[in-house]
Amino acid sequence: MNRTRPGDTADGTPALTAALQRLDAALDPREYATTLTTSPGRASLAVTSRHAAIGDVIWADNRAFYWSWGEWIAPLSDPATAARLITVVLRAVPQPAHD
Numbered sequence: 001m002n003r004t005r006p007g008d009t010a011d012g013t014p015a016l017t018a019a020l021q022r023l024d025a026a027l028d029p030r031e032y033a034t035t036l037t038t039s040p041g042r043a044s045l046a047v048t049s050r051h052a053a054i055g056d057v058i059w060a061d062n063r064a065f066y067w068s069w070g071e072w073i074a075p076l077s078d079p080a081t082a083a084r085l086i087t088v089v090l091r092a093v094p095q096p097a098h099d
Helices: 013-026 079-090
Strands: 032-039 042-049 055-060 064-066 072-075
Touching: 013 032, 013 042, 013 055, 013 064, 013 079, 032 079, 042 079, 055 079, 072 079
Parallel strands: none
Antiparallel strands: 032 042, 042 055, 055 064, 064 072
């Protein structure tokens, strides 16, 4: 059996790259460092919080954006919603002040 995972395509790399670039543009660059990686048949966007030691690699297929573990984030047609959800998960939570 030939298994694929989000981000794997035979010929859709330019479309996936464009979708991930739209997602990248929707993320606040003051809050997140991003790295777009492409190779034949694959594309992904590494997103890392600038304020917390947390990040993930976001994949896309012809339908949606996905977390690295394969969970659906949002439709490919809605990078703004995907960016909001990524922000919720990866945001730095302020710690209470200690006296």
